[in-house]
Amino acid sequence: MPPAGHLARFGFTDDARSSALAGPEGLRLWDPETRRPTDDDAATLLDTLYFAADPDLALFQLHRLVEAAGQEVRDAVLTDRSLRRRLIGVLGVSATLGDLLVANPAEWKELQGEQNHRPAGYATRDASTVPLLRSAYRRELLRIVAADLTGAADVDVTMRRLTELADATLSAALAIAAVEHPTSAGVCTLSVVAMGKCGGRELNYVSDVDVVFVAEPLGGAEGADGVDVEVAMRAGSTLAARLMEICGFVAWPVDAALRPEGSRGALVRTVASHLAYYRKWAKTWEFQALLKARPAAGDLELGARWLQELQPLIWSAAERPEAVDEVRAMRRRIVEQIPRTEVDREIKRGPGGLRDIEFAVQLLQLVHGRADETLRTPTTIEGLRALIEGGYVGLADGEALLRAYRFLRTVEHRLQLQRLRRTHTVPDDPAALRWLAHALGYRPNAARDAVESFRADWVRHAQEVRRLHAKLLYRPLLEAVARVPSEQLRLTATAAKARLELLGFADPAGALRHIEALTGGVSRTAAIQRQLLPVLLSEFADAPEPDRGLLAYRQVSDTLGNTPWYLRLLRDEGPVALRLARLLALSRYVTELLVHDPEALRLLADDAELVPRTAAQLATQFAAAAARHDDPETAINAVRASRRRELFRIACADLLGFLDVSAVGVALSAVIDATLTATLGVTAVPAVDRGLHFTVIGMGRLGGEETSYPSDADVLFVYEPPPGMADDAASGLALTVAEDLRRLLARPAPDPPLGVDADLRPEGRQGPLVRSLYAYQQYYARWSKVWEAQALLRARHVAGSVPLGERFLELADTMRFPDGGLTRDQIHEIRRIKARVDSERLPRGADPATHTKLGRGGLADVEWTVQLLQLLHGRTVPALRTTRTLSALAAATEAALIEPADATAMQSAWEQASRVRNLLTLVRGRATDQLPRQGPDLAAVARILGGVEPQEFLDEYLRVARRARQAVERIFDAH
Template identity: 30%
Template sequence: MNQLAKLPEILRAPVEMAWADILGAAGAAERRALESLLERVGFAEQLNTVLAGSRYVAESLRRRPWLLVQMATAGHLETPLREGALESELAELLARSDEDAAVVLRRFRQRQMLRIIWRDLNRLAPTLETTRDVSWLADACISLGLKHCAAELEAKHGQPRGRQSGEYQELVVLAMGKLGAHELNLSSDIDLIFTYPEGGSTDGERRSISNEEFFTRVGRALIALLDPVTAEGFVFRVDMRLRPYGESGSLVQSFAALEAYYQEQGRDWERYALIKARPVTGSIIHRRELMECLQPFVYRRYVDYSAIESLRSMKQLIVAEVRRRGLQSNVKLGSGGIREIEFIAQCFQLIRGGRDTSLQRRELSPVLAECAELGCLPEPVAKELQTAYLFLRDVEHGIQAWDDRQTQELPEDTTARAALAHCMGFPDYDVFLGELQRRRHDVAGHFAALIAEDEDSSPAPESEGLWSASCDPKQLTGLGFKDAERLAELLRGLFESRLTQTLQAEGRERLDRFMPLLLEACAECEHPDLALERALPLVSSVARRSAYLLLLIENPPALADLATLCGASPWIAEQLATRPALLDELLDRGSLYTAPEREVLQSELRQQLARLTVDDLEGHMDALRYFKASQVLRVAASELSGRLPLMKVSDKLSFIAEVCLEQVLALAWAQLSMRYGEPARDGTGRGFVVLAYGKLGGIELSYASDLDLVFIYDASSGGYTDGDRAIDNATFYMRLGQKMIHILETRMGLGQLYEIDMRLRPSGASGMLVSTLAAFEQYQQNEAWTWEHQALVRARPVAGDKALAYKVESLRRTILCEARDRGTLAREVVTMREKMRKHARVGAEDSELDLKQGFGGIVDIEFVVQYAVLAWASQEPSLADWSDNVRILEALALSGYLQKEQCQALVQAYLELRSATHQLALQQQSRSLPATQFATERSAVQLAWESLFADVVADKEEGIDTEPADDEDILGSAGKHKE
């Protein structure tokens, strides 16, 4: 035989003997065909590898030599399978064969296993193709075997029908474990659960039986078809122990019974098992219905830290089992084996899969990649685990190919060891074993670091007994709290509250563990009293969702950050109390105190939303709200820690809003175009733009700002959408605006995304929700009031079509750069300012300073800037380049229209006043301060005001408008862009 020299010496004689046996069993024609195959390039070497590595294949070919000729001649050994090919082939065999189905299935498996092992041992197929092909083989055998069994029973008893629906019922086979994930190994058993949609009975006239009995018989028949070992071998070993109640439970259950079991009695290990569950039979509708009823049990809605304890227990059991059973030679169950890699991936799926839906995958490789993408695992670790996983799966296949036995134990036989090393590409077994041990050592290290052992989190002696009905204020004083009597009363109140007393045992135990730790964390803060007082509402809000308490118990640094942030800001404390899901952000201190740039925000949000389908509007709205809340929390934490200056804070908050608006527009567009098609328009793009005014327009957003928006579109006035349900362009864009407002403003569990104000659109609240570009231009040029042109100073496109945004920005510049009579302009600006002061009830002699509306306050600076742009942009167009006050003031300094020193003083005053408003917002205090504060800054503002408007005598009896209008309405709109 050719190419034997390439084999290790110990394997040459067995291969020669196996080939001689195959030729001896073949007829004359078959022998000639077999020998001619050796003349093919590379075939003899591949044959030697397979005969050396698989006694099972050698024996199969000795019994049926023609199989090799058939498979090689047809080209099946060289080409990968296409999806559905096995099912089609098996269906044809069953239809035209006179032999028993059990025989057909077993011979079909033998033929396919020859092809799969040949390709695997010769590395003609990558590892995951091998596991996929074995899984497809199992799917085909289960699916067509089930049809065969069901048809036989239906002939006797009729078809099963639903009691309520009257519809045809079918057995849905739920594949678990490796089969569910398309990761079956060469000699695996298959873990199955049998279920059916609805109770009822068969429609046979004479021998009707209940659906439960019918499907129980079908299930037993299917097991009997696949599992037994006969003279032809077996198809697949079937394991039903993962069904509800295990071996003592019913063989089949309805969807309703299955759902009830998991919701009422399901255990954490069953959640773990169901991660990979996949229906392999049944209609698409029934498969989807089944997975939808299982989903809430497997994946909690948000990050599930309650799983940590059970996962730690599972991990301890794994370690103990390895030690007790001496599993070091087992590449699956031993230390650093396949099971540990799977456990690492599935831990993150259970804990984070509810929120990070990209982790809701069955296959291990994509999950590891996603863990790296989400930051659950460092990318080098994820790659190392992936490489080790593929290596170990190849070793597993090499072990199982030897005798078609379900084992993962390294062989002890010298020949088998040599065969395994050769198939793995190593010169000898010792070299192979060294590489295997190295990889397993790496995996074991990552497994050991995954979930830390439960450290002693007992409270310090100083805090013992404080969480009780007899809380002693003296102990609180000893810990460093100031107002101990009041805090003790608050703690006793919470301890004795109905909420606490009615908690279930597990929740109460966690609360009792948590409270002393919280007291100690707050005592370490700069403001311990404030930290504790502000943290207690959070405790009340999460007491019944004790997984959050467990998160903080398990992560002392996160608890310390919680106490610090609560002590620093009641606003943050309130955000966490109303949105406990944000506690997840405390786990990564690096990201908590780092506010990303715009491009990073775009990427993060795109990735989160890409995992959702377009029609899942609620899922998108939830994801958007969490994204916004978590990113704003990061900005606030960064500001409080001194890592972000004011200008950067406003930039970051503005970026968050812009990124959210971009995605809201994309989502609304996708939903409407799916229904109506896309509107007729010239060129590419959506022909729609979001124009932001006020704080967002000026890139000066604050924590609680709403968004002042105007929607503009530019498309053919007579055009229609191109969908089956066509509507005119104007209607499409109006509905687009309505859909965006719905997505932004609807209150959900995480609140609103943003509150939207549209009153700055042409004609205010009475105008069209969405304006055409032409209508917007006509209004701005012919009808807009001076205060509307003031508002335009702080306007900029923030989302939508770039080409249209350029047109809108050009129109803005044109309007702002028009020549104006400065005297008339000054009178109108001063008159509007006095109206606003009167409306806000602010006087020059007030003992308190309103940072926004007071004399020398923020609005005065804004009016100075807006007047300057409208007065001088016709001579100095660069004044219209920017929409934010600071850069406009810098441009004014360069232009010479205001003195450089004066502009610098205004910039300094503006930043100081705005910084104060930010700090007051985080402290949830009003923006009024003693009038003596910021005297220097306010004086600089008033000097600038007087230098511009000293000669203006405002007529207090006359309004800006010449038509009847409601001052409240005007001021509501005109003032919004300065909120």
């Protein structure tokens, strides 16, 4: 016996089997005295044994085969390189096949010579008895395995050849059954329709073969030769049952459980009976199963007719309201049925396994195959390729799935070959894992052993499959596409124009031109647009002006159509396409922002991206944008671009229902704060360098953090000169800072300008733009009016020197929360000004019932009432000392300064008016305070607010505003 140490380099680990290499009773491959192979041919054979999945097993089986078949086998293996690789490959991977060869010693010759000169299943076609068929099947299988293991056939070819062998075996079994039962064969014709993996031409080595049997009486469905249909079905059942019995003995079980009603249903049915069942009773999963149906044996014409009749039913199944969810639920149930101890090792049913790929492909086929016949293939690989070519799956994603599918199929094949047993579970035993890794071609290297290399690839593929399965199977666009009727998915000119008219497009011809421009040609871009547009048109049609949405989409697509990520994002990434359609159809404001900043579209892919940034985050972001540029104008352009992106984020979150109106006000105010801070960081540098202190106080809606989309930044500019600087010089420096800030933010640019309004300063527009803190003190002490105290209720530091801002607010507190509240004259003055605002400031022609700002029950009504209570009681009720309207209203209610019912009415009206005012800006793309009583703008606002009828919404608006106005009048009358 040769020492094991010298043989380890050939992969042998079993000392007990090494005697087969030497001695007169062995293979005479090893010279025990020299401890070397006996000759060059022996050395070559030993090298081949090293690459077997299990060298010890291969050696053992080869020794047994030589003992059974004689030295001819040894001589042939030593001299015939092709035979050597095939035979050693088979013997080293499968104990069962080795045993079969030993039991049938002449069959090793099947592995000699050219292996691809005949199709798989050739030998089984003429097998006239069951034993002959079994022997022929085994020989064909041996050839397929050998080609697979030596790389002569890849996994695609191997699956196809196994399917061809199955088809031939089914045909031969049916022929044998017909000979055994001539009476049955004489009254019916039977078609064997392959399903599952066999139907998809992707059969394993060991698998049930799923079939459906279709029969008709000879002479036609009506029994033209006098054959009763019921008699014919009994005959067909006899033939089908015998076919199943034969195949079970020869090769594998035949499973007919996918037939109508499953195992409880009739084994054989006519075409008409099948159609009746599928039309009335079939579930979505049954149509999913029919995707793989393929006539395989028997009367192929009958099978083709059966399948043709079912096509309209298969390709309309996805239109069922529950279809997409049912397919998803079926996949979840499959995973739940796997034992917990095996779920992570299951390469077929487990997460990241073959079923994940198959379900994703099949659902995409069901949904998109209604209009695209190139997707109608039973084969997973062909289906996935068609989905890639049609633009339904991204190229990188599709290629990753193809690689994973082939890898997992190869693993499955190797697992089944060892014992020719049906299994899909990767072993956890170290020895079995090592065998599997070797069978797959992995070998140890300097970095890691074979098992580690296999595991790394397996984990990588499984993770990729899990990710892409979730991405494809749970793509929101799928459900939207499924809701579009099949005939509407085909965007032919005539059909599209008719549909556009039906959907309510005012200019169908113009809309059709947009569609043709987007979908024309054979590029992947056009292909993806053809997928998207039927769904998007439905979304546009839900808006008051469908034409506007389509035009906006055309504008965005013209800007981004050739950008690689654009259409991929719409097709693949969550709800982007549907969100974009809604936004473009409803909001000119969002459309304008997006046209000038197309990259912002990426924000729609992730809910987390639609959460407004905090004030601190914005300050850092905007400051960094400015710091990247030396030129002031360029720096502020970068700040304004950042502001535009944030406005898009907030507007989208608002329209999609992620934010309430208060959150919108806070978010918009934070954007203005950050914009002013970053701009001040540019314009104030020379002044700050000379020691000047400069601060910006927010007033009005900015101060109250209740900013709306069109709001200007109401501010006061405050400075304090450094010691030793003349006030004129300090004032000049501060004025330059303020004027530069206003100029840079108001310059014409692609992004919305930010008006900086300082009209609430002392003396209004007639007074100086900037004042020192001392000048403010002097003015407020000597000349201020009650309305200025009222304006200071919203004063808040927003930018610049924090200490100076705090000192100004201390001064403001003495004005806005005076000792003793208000005098009778001051109350009278507030009421007089309010009455004047009501009568004079409402724009000519405005409707006082629906003007959101100055109308009855509008913003001004609520805010003036709350501010009156703050001025009266702010000194004694600390909770009233807030810049926010609703916070002050809540404090007044808590302090019993206002009846709860009145507070509720005013809060509802304020929130309503604020929300409607924002939405009107978003819809129209420009500021307006007037809610129209009819028309598309009213309809759009109603749609955004929950899809109620416009008149119903208007009635509710008027009711809420009327109750608030009554509450306002009661409170003012009481004071």
